[in-house]
Amino acid sequence: MKRALFLLAFAAFLVTSGAVDAASGLSIALVPDKSNPTAPEMGNWLKFNSIIKNTGDTPLAGLVVWISLVQVDSGHEQPVDLEDWSAHKALVIPNLNPGQAIGADWAMRLIQAGDYRVVLSATERHAATLYVSPFADFHVRRKPTVESGRILPVAVGMPLLLAGFAAWRMRRGR
Amino acid sequence: MNPILLIARKESGEVLGSGRGLGWLTLLAAVLSVLSLLLVSDTELSLLDNAQVVYIVMGTITALGGLLAVVLGSDAWAGERERGSLIPLLLTPVEITDIVLGKMGAQGIAWGSAYLVALPYLWAVGSSGQNLAQAVLYLGLFGTPLVLGFGFYALGLSVRLGSVRAALLASLTTLLLAASPLLLGPSLRQSAVGKIFDAVNPFSAVLNTFDSVVVDSQPFTLQLGRLAVVVAWLVVAAWFGRASARSVKL
Numbered sequence: 001m002k003r004a005l006f007l008l009a010f011a012a013f014l015v016t017s018g019a020v021d022a023a024s025g026l027s028i029a030l031v032p033d034k035s036n037p038t039a040p041e042m043g044n045w046l047k048f049n050s051i052i053k054n055t056g057d058t059p060l061a062g063l064v065v066w067i068s069l070v071q072v073d074s075g076h077e078q079p080v081d082l083e084d085w086s087a088h089k090a091l092v093i094p095n096l097n098p099g100q101a102i103g104a105d106w107a108m109r110l111i112q113a114g115d116y117r118v119v120l121s122a123t124e125r126h127a128a129t130l131y132v133s134p135f136a137d138f139h140v141r142r143k144p145t146v147e148s149g150r151i152l153p154v155a156v157g158m159p160l161l162l163a164g165f166a167a168w169r170m171r172r173g174r
Numbered sequence: 175m176n177p178i179l180l181i182a183r184k185e186s187g188e189v190l191g192s193g194r195g196l197g198w199l200t201l202l203a204a205v206l207s208v209l210s211l212l213l214v215s216d217t218e219l220s221l222l223d224n225a226q227v228v229y230i231v232m233g234t235i236t237a238l239g240g241l242l243a244v245v246l247g248s249d250a251w252a253g254e255r256e257r258g259s260l261i262p263l264l265l266t267p268v269e270i271t272d273i274v275l276g277k278m279g280a281q282g283i284a285w286g287s288a289y290l291v292a293l294p295y296l297w298a299v300g301s302s303g304q305n306l307a308q309a310v311l312y313l314g315l316f317g318t319p320l321v322l323g324f325g326f327y328a329l330g331l332s333v334r335l336g337s338v339r340a341a342l343l344a345s346l347t348t349l350l351l352a353a354s355p356l357l358l359g360p361s362l363r364q365s366a367v368g369k370i371f372d373a374v375n376p377f378s379a380v381l382n383t384f385d386s387v388v389v390d391s392q393p394f395t396l397q398l399g400r401l402a403v404v405v406a407w408l409v410v411a412a413w414f415g416r417a418s419a420r421s422v423k424l
Contacts, residue, residue: 150298155211158206166193
């Protein structure tokens, strides 16, 4: 009996929370831009389009929307510091009236290879919960940044070239 | 012919024209080769790691340029004295300032040669990363006044100490101190002393610029303060070198 009462009370709490969310609701849509490369590699830029819409019936004030990036490669799961990936990390919307929607684009430069998911989160001044967008997943192909095929000829060739030139000068100087 | 150009041509000919003189350039290339080959072992670098590699190569080239400048500068005056050729040089109808500028012209040519030798290495390690063009440009723009400043400084010491060995020791010690940020990362320079040292040290200004431009992709406007530090170093060192040479009495 006690267990049933507890479950009932918990269900009532959930329903009440949902009602509060519905009253001050926010929907965040997040999709990759159509111009994004189909198989992006390190160094490419990706853009994500978002639409932040007040689906509730009360205005939202002091809304902050920010982007997060998580690496999800097996064994390398970790949040990624966006400092080097993106200069546009957050958006502040002073006021968003019911039914009003704002679009925002989020560009990021792909720094490291791997599998990633990007997500937008938002909160407002009086919100009790966090609003989140759906995930947008992408894979970054590795691009060799130090190519042995290019370094070897230079590393071997330059000293040999200069040594040969020096020897030639010495022979001519005699 | 302009006496400055004449002296610069003669001096640079000794450094670059002879087979023996070219040995240092070959050695410089060998050092950069070893550094580059060490980097081959890790090809799975992120773009920023690659930028760090370019930064390391730039710092190494600058330090080698500084080394070249202090060796040539230390020998510029005291070497002439020890070889017995200083008095004949001073008796020629050439202004002391022209002699100093001629010797520094030779240093500029030697640094230019080192810079040219370094370019293929920068390309080899940095062309698939970011900001290679900036690396090439800023190495010349910031490296040149720094290196020539050390040349002037060593020349001034060479005059005042009158001995190649003493001038070399003093100028090498200064160079080592100035180049210490190559070994000490930014986190080790966050103390008050470290920040003051960074603010006035031209070598720090150059390295911080390389880091700012190549790793962080920051614009030229943010580098103006650091450029001022490096140019001020060149001006003060040039004044020291020239004033020291002009103080010599026959």
